[in-house]
Amino acid sequence: MKRFLAKTALVTGGGRGIGRATALRLATEGAAVAVVDLDGGPAHEVAKAIGEIGRTAVGLEADVAAEGAAARLIEAAEKALGPLDILVNNAAKTGPADLASTDEASWDAEFAVTLRAAWAMARAALPGMTERGRGVIVNIASVNALTALGNPAYSAAKAGLLALTRQIATEYGPAGIRCNAVTPGTVHTDNPSWTSRLAADPDVFTKLERWYPVGRVGKPEDIAAAVAYLAADEAGFVNGANLVVDGGLTAGLAPMTRELTPGGR
Ligand SMILES: NC(=O)c1ccc[n+]([C@@H]2O[C@H](COP(=O)([O-])OP(=O)(O)OC[C@H]3O[C@@H](n4cnc5c(N)ncnc54)[C@H](O)[C@@H]3O)[C@@H](O)[C@H]2O)c1
Secondary structure (H helix, E strand, C coil): CCCCCCCEEEEECCCCHHHHHHHHHHHHCCCEEEEEECCHHHHHHHHHHHHHCCCCEEEEECCCCCCCHHHHHHHHHHHHHCCCCEEEECCCCCCCCCCCCCCHHHHHHHHHHHHHHHHHHHHHHHHHHHHHCCEEEEEECCHHHCCCCCCHHHHHHHHHHHHHHHHHHHHHHHHCEEEEEEEECCECCCCHHHHHHHHHCCCHHHHHHHHCCCCCCECHHHHHHHHHHHHCHHHCCCCCCEEEECCCHHHCCHHHHHHHCCCCC
16 A cells, blocks of 8 residues: 655654654655654664665654754744654653652653643644644553553543543544544553563563453554554544553453353354
């Protein structure tokens, strides 16, 4: 499929994991991509990989939560690639696992990257999109926005991101702009919270599989495919939606269902 020929995209946190897979997926389908990451090395590496498949890309090193970063990033991306069609707000910050260990500094830092930066990026991109009468924003949320799984500040920020998604969808839908969310379940990435859990328990992903009706945790490419669908014109009537991509995790309580259904699956 080549759904993004002559389109431009910006992916925050595009240097690794889900953001990297998303940048590569959009580019594979034709998009020119601005890869934004706190770590310049991975951002430039992904931009280089996109160049090697014959597409245009630029790597931009930035903290999306820094003062004024959003406007600078939209400007830099548009200068390099042309007017922005697709914005993917993927960067996030995960802090302490429980309420007792969450302090003011970690609460603010997690909200700054996970929610405020998504708002700032959208706010910086929307005037140009409005002028052109077209644009798509995809926000990467989390199952933590739907059900309590620890990391209270991150989870509350992700729930806020779903509210922001609905706000942009309704306010800017009449201007030809769509905004949707993708809500991943567990995805095997090198995210710092997974790296530390893996260090404590090398079997963590295998143990989590029993919660997933599909029998596995996610891959970055599972999420990238959902982002690509929402970003494409074929999703033209999808606006303000939350596409849950979690292998059925939040559809029910798989281990409990098995206990209640002796002899069942
Ligand atoms: N991996 C999972 O299990 C999972 C589950 C649900 C939701 N998500 C969400 O998916 C998204 C990506 O997660 P991932 O697992 O791929 O993470 P990751 O840590 O592998 O990649 C995130 C990237 O974002 C970059 N980044 C972090 N803070 C940044 C900032 N302030 N400015 C710019 N870049 C920044 C990091 O350098 C990194 O390259 C996040 O929004 C995360 O909350 C992940």
